Amino acid sequence: MSISNNEIDILYSFFDQIIPSSDDMPCATEAIDKKDFEILISENSKYELSIDQIIYFIKREPTSRVGGGASSLTEIQKGEILELMESIIPDDFLMFIEIVYLLYYSKSEIHEKIGWNTDELAEENKMEAFDDSILNNIKKRDPFWRKA
Amino acid sequence: MPKNLPFVDIVIVGSGASGGACAWKLSESGAKVVLLEQGDWFDQNDYPGDTNDWEIKQKNSFHFNPNIRNLSNDYEILDKNSDIHPLMYNAVGGSTHHWTAHTPRFHPSDFRVNSLDGVAFDWPISYWDLEKYYDLNDIMMGCSGINGDPANPPRSERPMPPLPLGEDGKKIAEAADRLGWHWWPSDSYQASEDYKGRVGWNNHGTFASKKQWQSVASTDITYIKPAIENGLEVRTNCAVQNISVDNAGKLTGVIYVDNRGNQFFQEAGKVILACNGIGTPRILLNSKSKIFPDGLANSSGLVGKNLMFHPYASVNGYFNEDVNYSLGPLANIIIVQEFYETDPNRNFVRGYSFQMARSNGPAHTALGTGNINNVIWGKEHHNEFKRRFKKSLGMAIISEDLPELHNRVEIDESKTDKNGIPLPKIFYKTSENTRNLLNHGMKSAEKLLLEAGSYEVNHNPLLQTAGWHLMGTAKMGEDPIHSVVNSNCETHDVENLYIIDGSVFTTSAAVNPTPTIQAIALRTADIILRS
Numbered sequence: 024m025s026i027s028n029n030e031i032d033i034l035y036s037f038f039d040q041i042i043p044s045s046d047d048m049p050c051a052t053e054a055i056d057k058k059d060f061e062i063l064i065s066e067n068s069k070y071e072l073s074i075d076q077i078i079y080f081i082k083r084e085p086t087s088r089v090g091g092g093a094s095s096l097t098e099i100q101k102g103e104i105l106e107l108m109e110s111i112i113p114d115d116f117l118m119f120i121e122i123v124y125l126l127y128y129s130k131s132e133i134h135e136k137i138g139w140n141t142d143e144l145a146e147e148n149k150m151e152a153f154d155d156s157i158l159n160n161i162k163k164r165d166p167f168w169r170k171a
Numbered sequence: 172m173p174k175n176l177p178f179v180d181i182v183i184v185g186s187g188a189s190g191g192a193c194a195w196k197l198s199e200s201g202a203k204v205v206l207l208e209q210g211d212w213f214d215q216n217d218y219p220g221d222t223n224d225w226e227i228k229q230k231n232s233f234h235f236n237p238n239i240r241n242l243s244n245d246y247e248i249l250d251k252n253s254d255i256h257p258l259m260y261n262a263v264g265g266s267t268h269h270w271t272a273h274t275p276r277f278h279p280s281d282f283r284v285n286s287l288d289g290v291a292f293d294w295p296i297s298y299w300d301l302e303k304y305y306d307l308n309d310i311m312m313g314c315s316g317i318n319g320d321p322a323n324p325p326r327s328e329r330p331m332p333p334l335p336l337g338e339d340g341k342k343i344a345e346a347a348d349r350l351g352w353h354w355w356p357s358d359s360y361q362a363s364e365d366y367k368g369r370v371g372w373n374n375h376g377t378f379a380s381k382k383q384w385q386s387v388a389s390t391d392i393t394y395i396k397p398a399i400e401n402g403l404e405v406r407t408n409c410a411v412q413n414i415s416v417d418n419a420g421k422l423t424g425v426i427y428v429d430n431r432g433n434q435f436f437q438e439a440g441k442v443i444l445a446c447n448g449i450g451t452p453r454i455l456l457n458s459k460s461k462i463f464p465d466g467l468a469n470s471s472g473l474v475g476k477n478l479m480f481h482p483y484a485s486v487n488g489y490f491n492e493d494v495n496y497s498l499g500p501l502a503n504i505i506i507v508q509e510f511y512e513t514d515p516n517r518n519f520v521r522g523y524s525f526q527m528a529r530s531n532g533p534a535h536t537a538l539g540t541g542n543i544n545n546v547i548w549g550k551e552h553h554n555e556f557k558r559r560f561k562k563s564l565g566m567a568i569i570s571e572d573l574p575e576l577h578n579r580v581e582i583d584e585s586k587t588d589k590n591g592i593p594l595p596k597i598f599y600k601t602s603e604n605t606r607n608l609l610n611h612g613m614k615s616a617e618k619l620l621l622e623a624g625s626y627e628v629n630h631n632p633l634l635q636t637a638g639w640h641l642m643g644t645a646k647m648g649e650d651p652i653h654s655v656v657n658s659n660c661e662t663h664d665v666e667n668l669y670i671i672d673g674s675v676f677t678t679s680a681a682v683n684p685t686p687t688i689q690a691i692a693l694r695t696a697d698i699i700l701r702s
Binding site for chain 1: 217220221223224227230231232239241278279280282283286287296298317320321322323324332333334335336337341344345347349353354355356363364374375376377379380381382494497498501514532533534535538539546548550552553554556557560561
């Protein structure tokens with residue numbers, strides 16, 4: 024995938040519009056390294072066409088073509104561009120969302136904050152073994168499979 | 172010119188659910204058996220789990236869909252004309268590396284849908300012909316479950332106890348009890364405890380853990396490794412281009428190419444195709460010759476026709492409380508078969524099962540799965556994520572799909588894979604019967620989830636991404652005019668050519684097909700050995 028550093032910067036600058044910070048959660052760029060973004064899109068070809076479309080979309084937007092160009096968009100302008108993108112090129116926009124969400128929710132820091140613990144040995148991850156007393160009711164039912 | 176290889180008794184093409192089972196059974200005879208697999212060995216340590224990026228891998232390099240995964244051993248499936256996208260995995264073990272291992276059996280009635288309901292066709296074999304092979308397969312794959320299900324015939328003792336239901340599973344079970352509906356713990360080829368050297372679930376962990384994957388049976392472990400000890404030869408990275416016949420139409424062997432582009436002719440006494448409902452017709456249709464200009468074993472014109480999936484709909488319910496949905500297996504928990512059989516008062520024939528499905532990890536929750544849109548972006552993102560995460564569960568409706576000639580696999584001669592083999596192109600539309608059936612299923616699922624305490628539900632009338640089950644494209648029957656293989660799974664047209672994957676299904680039933688595919692494969696091996 025051929026994408027310039029400047030284009031990476033432009034796309035990355037939209038991340039916080041997609042996941043802003045809240046009281047207890049960091050915004051996207053606090054959690055996601057720019058390098059992670061570069062690696063994800065370079066290693067997975069399925070994003071290539073959508074990234075091209077998104078860059079093209081951002082660059083051709085009138086607000087991107089005045090002043091300092093796409094690099095100097097305000098946060099409000101970025102939000103407006105994303106809304107347009109969502110309605111005009113929805114499939115490509117969803118790919119962009121997928122990238123940001125995958126990267127954000129793959130971070131340990133985020134897992135800790137939302138209470139996601141995949142440690143098999145953690146006490147909170149122990150389940151009760153199957154108890155067949157729960158079958159007491161259904162066991163009363165006569166067999167009803169159709170003979171053939 | 173391909174390099175000629177010394178004669179072997181049997182070549183099996185494909186090492187997934189059916190190929191693995193058949194190879195093991197045949198290997199016990201001492202026959203010289205070669206198993207060809209277009210993929211490579213899969214290291215169980217490579218399953219995405221226990222690492223933070225497991226959801227990234229599931230959306231990319233470990234995706235169900237080969238068109239998205241795009242690994243070197245995958246071939247593209249041209250599916251733009253299909254309502255449902257087919258899924259498969261290419262490696263030793265095939266798609267048993269990438270499944271939930273939900274393993275219900277067909278019902279006896281599933282083999283007699285024409286006699287009972289006047290639609291489609293009866294199978295030339297019955298449930299009772301397969302029963303002992305179902306039992307054998309349950310032992311080899313390792314079945315967790317419990318006897319006594321009133322919706323099914325009695326069956327042999329399950330080798331392991333059921334997987335834990337979890338708090339969410341109990342909610343659904345109790346709701347079904349209150350509605351007076353059938354439910355039962357799912358039979359599953361996921362080991363609930365350590366079994367034959369495999370890691371068991373042992374009631375510990377989330378569905379994202381590596382143990383989740385390792386406790387699920389895959390045929391590379393359950394069948395192929397013991398078969399190798401019996402003398403089976405496995406050749407990986409070998410893609411079959413076509414099946415060869417002589418001028419009299421007699422089977423001679425297979426031509427395949429390895430990953431270095433070397434072409435081989437493997438002479439064989441018998442060839443068994445086990446490449447799934449798309450891969451098998453692809454090979455047959457690519458095996459044209461003067462004597463078989465329309466492809467091999469295709470005098471009926473039915474190779475590739477009658478493609479069946481199991482169309483899925485789903486309903487997702489939200490709960491106010493944490494339903495602990497991340498714990499336990501993903502989708503092999505509970506089965507509901509209250510609406511399995513035809514009811515003349517409904518506007519559809521045949522029926523469906525419900526399969527309870529847990530949601531997924533954090534990224535998948537944010538992205539939405541199946542029936543729900545992604546969590547909104549922007550200022551409300553975190554609030555909406557918290558509303559969903561750990562607080563939802565779903566019911567998948569798995570419908571019987573009836574065979575229709577226009578649903579089919581063809582070959583696109585103009586498009587080829589890396590080996591120059593023409594690609595399969597599929598055409599598939601859901602029928603009115605299926606849509607009516609799924610609508611009924613969604614209403615029932617909504618009723619069940621609301622009874623279980625859900626305060627809101629979302630519907631998805633058709634999961635386009637759920638083409639796990641590929642069936643019907645080389646139909647079994649006794650009449651050569653209306654079927655491709657006979658009741659022994661040998662093709663009507665070419666002696667010693669067998670098909671044992673889901674292609675041979677006459678009808679689809681409304682349950683996951685793998686135990687039935689494997690029972691057919693074991694039975695076919697038995698028939699070959701007796702002959």
